[in-house]
């Protein structure tokens with residue numbers, strides 16, 4: 001039996017003790033390695049009233065399974081190639097981990113040929129079914145898939161730069177973890193800003209700005225390299241079985257939850273995110289952004305950099321420009 005997002009949301013809102021703005025979240029790629037644990041975490045989020053799952057395979061089983069969790073969010077599942085629009089109607093936020101992951105020896109850019117068309121087709125469906133939603137892009141290569149998504153929305157006349165976000169939260173999650181280990185701190189007290197993009201040397205942790213820390217030059221070099229190539233560490237350990245899924249689900253659920261709080265009216269919520277930006281010459285760039293009722297409400301700069309960070313940034317910007325241009329050229333075809 002089909003239920004509209006609105007009817008389900010009203011039921012869920014009525015059944016919660018504190019009435020809040022109903023938020024419908026759709027996950028595209030919901031049956032995948034990231035999609036399943038991400039959907040589980042979203043099912044447990046009190047700000048999610050409707051959870052709509054879409055994948056080209058296996059969605060009914062994931063939806064049935066999750067729907068038994070006794071949390072207020074109602075769950076529906078849609079499966080099959082070309083059926084995304086059905087899952088997207090009424091969505092306020094769409095989280096997108098659809099696409100193939102890396103195997104050892106591959107760069108994220110090696111995923112471009114497969115994932116570019118998946119992302120373009122999903123952007124097309126979003127433009128038609130939920131043109132006012134916020135879109136959170138996880139599919140790699142993020143440095144190119146975000147521009148592809150933007151260009152596709154532009155073709156349909158529904159692009160809003162404040163509502164399209166590349167999720168780089170996993171870089172922050174890793175940076176917090178590795179810095180806490182290095183400094184012998186409680187990880188809950190560590191907050192590292194990571195700017196740039198989401199691929200290798202475009203990932204730039206701002207270690208010089210982390211309060212109450214002291215790093216040797218060797219520490220800075222080693223930590224920066226580990227944060228830049230944290231994804232490769234997981235790809236290698238999984239040995240052909242894919243890339244980070246659980247930590248990405250954790251990071252994606254954290255970012256989605258922060259966005260939902262901002263959409264619900266909470267102020268002062270800031271996260272690093274890969275968005276349209278004029279902070280550097282790159283058209284899309286990750287810096288801290290403030291989230292508000294309309295998505296991104298302010299894109300912040302990156303403050304004062306160390307000479308080391310400035311050097312890394314100077315090298316990353318041309319790569320970010322090229323990777324964005326590659327996405328834009330693909331979408332123009």
Ligand SMILES: NC(=O)C1=CN([C@@H]2O[C@H](COP(=O)(O)OP(=O)(O)OC[C@H]3O[C@@H](n4cnc5c(N)ncnc54)[C@H](O)[C@@H]3O)[C@@H](O)[C@H]2O)C=CC1
Nearest residue numbers: 029031032033034055056098099100101138139140170248
């Ligand atoms: N932004 C980030 O920090 C991170 C991004 N990723 C990326 O996330 C993506 C997904 O990774 P995994 O979940 O591990 O892969 P996976 O292969 O386990 O799952 C991907 C899912 O997408 C589905 N899918 C494929 N085409 C689709 C379409 N047209 N519509 C809807 N669903 C479709 C597949 O059926 C599959 O269930 C990869 O591109 C990976 O590189 C992974 C980790 C971190």
Ligand SMILES: O=C([O-])CC(=O)C(=O)O
Nearest residue numbers: 102140170231232243244
């Ligand atoms: O490394 C990969 O391919 C997946 C990813 O983006 C990450 O783990 O940061």
